Amino acid sequence: MKDFLCIMDCPVELLEELLQLSARLKSLYAEGGNESCLSGQTLAMLFEKPSLRTRISFQVAMTDLGGHVIYVKPEDIGGIGKREPVKDIARVLSRYVDGIMARTFEHSTVTELAYFAAVPVINALTDWAHPCQAMADVLTIQEHCQRIEGIKIAFIGDGNNVARSLAYASAKLGMKLTVASPAGYELDAETIEKVNEVSPHCTRQINDPQAAVIDADIIYTDTWVSMGQEDEKQKRRADFVGFQVNAELVKSAPADVKIMHCLPAYRGFEITDDVAESPGSIIFDQAENRLHFQRALLKKLLQK
Ligand code: CP
Ligand code: NVA
DSSP, X not given: XXXXXXXXGSOHHHHHHHHHHHHHHHHHHHTTOOOOTTTTOEEEEEESSOOSHHHXXXXXXXXXXXXXXXXXXXXXXXXXXXXXXXXXXXXXXHHHOSEEEEEOSSHXXXXXXXXXXXXXXXXXXXXXXXXXXXXXXXXXXXHHHSOOTTOEEEEESOOOHHHHHHHHHHHHHTOEXXXXXXXXXXXXXXXXXXXXXXXXXXEEEESOHHHHHTTOSEEEEOOSSOTTXXXXXXXHHHHTTTOOBOHHHHHXXXXXXXXXXXXXXXXXXXXXXXXXXXXXXXXXXXXXXXXXXXXXXXXXXXXX
C-alpha cells in the first residue's frame, strides 16, 4: 500500500502488522534504542486546520527515525487547491520530499493528493475520517484491555470523522461499536451498512447514551463541534444536551469501564472534568500512542 487514507482500504494483515510494529518500536524507544531507517528523508506536512497532537507527534516520529519535516500552512502556499491545483501540488512535492501528510477539510483533497503524488500520502484528519487516531486508539485498547477482539466501545456524541474511523477499525479488527447520538447527528447510514457488510453487527447507531454504555468496555467521546463547524456551535451545544459523558452516565457502565477521548476535550460540554481526570480515563495514553502508531506507519510507508 502506497498511502494511508482510510482504514477501510487497508488489509487486516497490514493493520495488524502496524499495531505489532507500533508496540515493538514503543518498547525499543522506551529502552533508549532507536532505528534510523528514514535517515535523510523529508515529510511535508500540510495543515488546513489547527493541530497539537498530530503535528507534534508526526514531527517527533519522523525525527526519531532519522528524518525531518517541513510544516506547511495553507497561507504559505496560497491555499491548497487555490493558488494552483491539488494535482500540481502533489506532483511538485513528489519531486522534493519522500512523503506527504495532510489535514484537510474535504476528504477528496487527500485522495487527489494521493492519486497524483509519486510518494506516500497520509491522511492526518479530514472531515470524513481520522485513521491515525483510530489506530492509536486500538493500540491503547490493546494495552489496557489485553485484547481487541470483542471489545465493546460506546461512542457518545457526534457521528463524525472520529466515530467513522472507529467504525472502520471495528469492522476490520473485530470490535463492537455502538454510537449514541442525538437525532440528526448520527453516523451516516451508508457507513453503517458498509462496515456491517464487512463484519456483521460490528456497528449500530442508537439515540440513547445510557443503553450504549450498559455493557461497554470503553466509553469514547469527541467534541460536539468539529473544526470547520464553529458557526454551528450554539445550535450544536443545545442539540447535544443529554449526551455528555459525566459521572452519572459512567455509573450506568461496568465498574472497570475505560474513558477515551481523542482530544482536544471541551470540558463541561461533551465530557466533564471529573470524568476526564478519573482513574478510568486513559486519554493521555491514547494521545501518547499517536506517536507510537505514527512512527510505525512512517517506517512502513517510507522506508526504502
Ligand atoms: N486528536 C487530534 O488529532 O488532535 P490534534 O487536532 O491536536 O492533532
Ligand atoms: N472531530 C474533531 C476531531 C479533532 C481531533 C474535529 O474534526 O475537529
